Amino acid sequence: MMAFDSLADFIQMGTHGAFVWSTYGLVLLILAGLIANTIQGRRKTLRQLKKRYSRETHS
Amino acid sequence: MTYLSYFKAECLALFRTKQRVVNALLFFVMVVVLFPLGIDPSADFLSPAAGGIIWCAVALSVIVSLESMFKENYVDGVLTQLILSGLSLPWLMLIKVGVYWGAMVLPLLILTPIFSEMLFLPSDSLWVLISTLLLGSPGLFLIGSIGAALTVSLKQGAMLMVLLILPFYFPIIIFSSAAIKAVQLGMPYGGLLALIAAISLLALVVSPVMTSLCIKASVR
Amino acid sequence: MNWVWFHKLGSPKWFFQWASKWSTPVFYLGLLCLLVGVIWGLVFAPTDYQQGETYRIIYVHVPAAVLAESCYLSLGVAGLVYLVWQMKMAPIFIKSMAPVGAAMAAIALISGAIWGKPTWGTWWVWDARLTSVLVLFILYMGIIALQNTLEDVALANQAAAIVSVLGLINLPIIKYSVNWWNTLHQPASFGLTKKPAMPMEMWLPLLISLVGFYFLVAGLAMWRMQSEILLRERRSQWVKEKVMNDGV
Numbered sequence: 001m002m003a004f005d006s007l008a009d010f011i012q013m014g015t016h017g018a019f020v021w022s023t024y025g026l027v028l029l030i031l032a033g034l035i036a037n038t039i040q041g042r043r044k045t046l047r048q049l050k051k052r053y054s055r056e057t058h059s
Numbered sequence: 060m061t062y063l064s065y066f067k068a069e070c071l072a073l074f075r076t077k078q079r080v081v082n083a084l085l086f087f088v089m090v091v092v093l094f095p096l097g098i099d100p101s102a103d104f105l106s107p108a109a110g111g112i113i114w115c116a117v118a119l120s121v122i123v124s125l126e127s128m129f130k131e132n133y134v135d136g137v138l139t140q141l142i143l144s145g146l147s148l149p150w151l152m153l154i155k156v157g158v159y160w161g162a163m164v165l166p167l168l169i170l171t172p173i174f175s176e177m178l179f180l181p182s183d184s185l186w187v188l189i190s191t192l193l194l195g196s197p198g199l200f201l202i203g204s205i206g207a208a209l210t211v212s213l214k215q216g217a218m219l220m221v222l223l224i225l226p227f228y229f230p231i232i233i234f235s236s237a238a239i240k241a242v243q244l245g246m247p248y249g250g251l252l253a254l255i256a257a258i259s260l261l262a263l264v265v266s267p268v269m270t271s272l273c274i275k276a277s278v279r
Numbered sequence: 280m281n282w283v284w285f286h287k288l289g290s291p292k293w294f295f296q297w298a299s300k301w302s303t304p305v306f307y308l309g310l311l312c313l314l315v316g317v318i319w320g321l322v323f324a325p326t327d328y329q330q331g332e333t334y335r336i337i338y339v340h341v342p343a344a345v346l347a348e349s350c351y352l353s354l355g356v357a358g359l360v361y362l363v364w365q366m367k368m369a370p371i372f373i374k375s376m377a378p379v380g381a382a383m384a385a386i387a388l389i390s391g392a393i394w395g396k397p398t399w400g401t402w403w404v405w406d407a408r409l410t411s412v413l414v415l416f417i418l419y420m421g422i423i424a425l426q427n428t429l430e431d432v433a434l435a436n437q438a439a440a441i442v443s444v445l446g447l448i449n450l451p452i453i454k455y456s457v458n459w460w461n462t463l464h465q466p467a468s469f470g471l472t473k474k475p476a477m478p479m480e481m482w483l484p485l486l487i488s489l490v491g492f493y494f495l496v497a498g499l500a501m502w503r504m505q506s507e508i509l510l511r512e513r514r515s516q517w518v519k520e521k522v523m524n525d526g527v
Contacts, residue, residue, distance in 0.1 A: 003326055010322065014332035016397040023393045024317075027339045027386050031495075034382045038502050045506040049513055049522045205445065209438045212431065219428055223421040223442060226414050227449050230456035258452065265448065269441050272362065276437035 060144050065151055069158045080162050083124035084170065090116035091174050102179040109178035110188055110239030111232075113171060117192065118199060118228045122221055124163055125203040128155070129211040129274065138211075138278045148274065149267035152204065156266070160200045167192065180239075187242045191235035191255055198259035201266035202227050208273035231258055289366045291508045292517055298501040306498025309491050316488025324481050336394040338485055342492040343386035344408075347415055350380030350496065354422070355447025358440035368504075370436035371511065373443055374426050375503035379496055381419035387412050407458040414453050418446050432511070 004010040013020045073080070094112045095105060105112075132138045141151055171192060175185050206224035210216030238251035287293045320338035327334040354373055361369035391409055392402045403409065422439055429435035512518045 003323060013335065014326070016331070016333045019333060019393050019397050020335055023336045023390045024321075024339065026389050026393075027343070030382055030386050030389075034379065034499065037378070038499050038506075042502060042506045045510050046522060049509060049518070052513065053519055053523055202445075205441065209425070209441065212434060213428060216428075219421075219424055222417075222424055226417050226421065226453070227445060229414060230449070230452045233456040261448070265445075269445065272437060273441060276434045279433070 060146065062146060062150060062154060065141075065146070066154050066158065069155055073158055073162050077162075079127065080124060080166070083120045083163065084166050086123050087116045087120035087167070087170065088174075090119055091178070095178070106179040106181065107240070107243065109175055109180035110184065110191075111236035112178060113174060113180075113188065114191070114195075114232050114235050117167065117196065118225070118232055121163065121196070121199045121203055122206070122224060123217075125159065125200065125207045126210075126217045126220055128159060128204060128207040133211045133277065138274055142275060142278060148271035152208075152270040152274070153263075153267045156200050156204045156270075159204075160197055163200070164192070164196050167196070181243060184239050184242050187239055187248060187252075190252060191238050194252060194259060195231045195235050195255045198231050198255070198262045199228060201259070201262035205266055205269045205273065208270045208277065211274070212277045231255060234258075289364075289368055291367055291371070291512050292515075294368055295505055295508050298505050302498050302501035302505065305494050305501065309494025309496070309498055312487050312491030313495055314491070316484045316486075316491050319484035320481075320488060324484055325478070327481070330398060333394065333397050336390055338488045340387060340390040340394060341485060342489040343383045343390065344412060345489060346492050346496055347380055347384040347387050347412060349493075350376055350383060351415055351418070351443075351446060351450065354380065354443040355450075358443030358447065361436065361440040362444060370439060371504050371507045372500070373422070373439045374435075375500050375507055377419055377422045377426065377439075379499055379503070381416060381423060383492075383496070384412055384416040384419060388416060407454075410457045411454045414457070415450075418442075418450075 011017055011021075091112060094108070098104060129138065132141075142148060144151075168189060171189060172185060175188060180188065203220075203224055206220040209223065210220045213219065234251050234255050238248040238255070241248040241251060287297075317338050321335055324335070324338075326332055354376055357369040357372045357376075360366050361373075388409070391412070395404065396402050422442055425438050425442060426435050429438055509518055509522065
């Protein structure tokens, strides 16, 4: 069922392997960046709020 | 305060700060001059590009002239008084935009034939250029006033305003320069003029309401 | 028709609890669908008889482009909801969604450019679709910039809602004008957007990948909205308890 005969064929992607794989690489990069940004934003929010609340309770 | 007295006050205020309008017009001249200097001064390039060049310069100078539209009123509290005046804020905004439009468009209409001559625009296209300016510039001012109201509370809001508002100018610029191209190619352009007028009318309906919403949110 | 869900949606607390139940499964479901769709598309889908293997870029390009537009549509609707009903959740949604939409538009633009090089021989053409996605990207960046620049929260909410609504009104006009402008300037030299009807084995993975993108974006948006809710509702007791007790 596979469209390719060998792994080398798969990596080659006909003649334009570099284009296909660089696209997928960049897409992966952007998606990973977005996900990382989301998680980081969440952590930062929690850290900020925790600091704020503990300051409130101490003072 | 009545609508008429507000109109008079706006005219007077604009007349007192007329240097601002002059600056915007000088900016228009500068942008137009950039194109022959920067790209190609030959008639082969300029003649087909003239309409687009003038329109880009108009769009940019309109944004520049509108940027400070509400600033002073914001700082000295006039906007608060307008909100409290009991008059409908959207109408007041419409009057203000109208005054600015009148002050800018008349000198632009005088400058346009001069610059279209300098850019080798064929003289039969000049009338189309002027009608696109007359029909499209209200749209530019109305949309631009929303941007000015959005950024009124910022000290350095000009860049943000350009970024926000320029995409909304694209259709007007595209249709206007297309109409000028069409007349140069001998194609019908009436439909394009109608489209430009339609965009301006849509802006006329939407913009005063949006502007006053922004003003109300900014002044508190 | 029961409108209770609509009122519930207006409550940040209710939404937060609903989202903490659903965001993670939705995200992973999206990731799974995306992986299945992409691997199926890359490995098992048949070779295109015109473009060869290069067409396999479609499995990320088209979903991203669709998502870029859907996200903007949702932003516009949220803006309208905020302007009409002043619903608290709408600006939270706009703020969380704008960067996601911008990322989708960026993916669509980049993958389109890389796809363009082998098929049309240039990285960029001023094609109607490409240009309107570019404009979309600029609009997203404008909304993000607005949110980051305006410090007053109420004003930022209002401003973002207004720009979103304006974009909703203007997007069809921009699309139409760009389309029109494109046909005038470029007599159809590139017919690439008119693809031949795809066989089932090709579009099924595309569909799965599209669904994957939708779920992924929904999950990410929920996560971002949760953080935003915590930040905005920081003065209310339930947020304090939540943060101090389990760290969420």
